[in-house]
Amino acid sequence: MLGKIRLPGAIGVSYLPPPPELCEELMSALMEWANGLSERHGGSDPDRVPALVAGTVISFGFVFLHPFMDGNGRISRFLLHHTLCQLRELPRGNLLPISIAMKRHEGDYLAALETFSKPAREQWRVNWVDADHHDFHFKGSENLYRYWDATQAVTFTLKMAREALRQDLKAETHYLACFDHIYRSIDTRFDVRGSDLSRLVMMCLSHGGKLSKNRRKQFRHQVPEDVLNAIESETQLLLGEFPDGNPIGLSEI
Incomplete structure (x- = not known):
């Protein structure tokens, strides 16, 4: 178990996840959709979702639901890689270093997150009670969390995938070739x-x-x-x- 379902955060944070009862429902729906992707991915199925789009929806969708106290971002990036492998866009065990490119463009990553997180935060009313206690009231529609526009997130992920393929994967290949050459040379002597x-x-x-x-x-x-x-x-x-x-x-x- 990676963590416990969390309650909305404290005042001053830039984002508040859906209310706990809605979070649990949406997590179940996201997992069901993600687990059924492989069945719809092959052939000419009209419901087929491109792997990078599916991976983005799962990755960003997870971080927007924010179910755990810690580790949501790391898990979301893992889910992106896992989806690409699950849909056989990458052979199992292989990895496209998208996370490296994301780290290099952290500002753009945060901007993509904020296309949803900022409007969502505006739908919460937070009142200070005392000490570390606050009263949270969600005044928006549940559809805010059910249906979100993934355009910016998908655009960002596609850009990072291209950069990882053209730059980071090439760099890692060079690194491994150099490492192997030096290691073998020293090991034989x-x-x-x-x-x-x-x-x-x-x-x-x-x-x-x-x-x-x-x-x-x-x-x-x-x-x-x-x-x-x-x-x-x-x-x-x-x-x-x-x-x-x-x-x-x-x-x-």
Whole structure:
């Protein structure tokens, strides 16, 4: 169990979810719709929803319902990736790094959320009672939460998917290729514990082919100095093959 159904938040927050009884009803409806997508996704079914649109509705719909005290945003982004896999737009186990692109465009992500959250917040009257107690009254129509315009959310998600495909996936592919090359080169020449070697290669790649004094000190008892030097040399040699000394996007991984 990830959390408990939450009550609406306190005064000053930018968004209030639907009342608890409505939240439970809408969560059930969202799950039922999401779980039935795979049956409607194949062939020429007129009710077929494109995978990115479906993933966006599920992801943003979940975060708008906001059923848990914490973790709603993280779960919503997982649901986007899960939907793409469930509808077989991505082979199971594969991942399109949309979340990385979203993080880079956090302002646009918040703007997409606010196309719904701001109007929804205006439909709540919040009165201070005492100390940490407030009286919440929803003065709007339940249809506000039942039927929301996903246009901005879908537009944003499509943009992030394109960017992740053209930029972040390419960067991660370069990173993994560099990591594998350096790891194999060192592993064939030295006897180093795999977990230590993995960490050192990642650190060296992330810092332009250098291991800091602190890192060298941290590993001095389990990794000989000549191995640390070899990792640096191999990494610098590989990075030197790129015009700017860095594979595409490597510093962002």
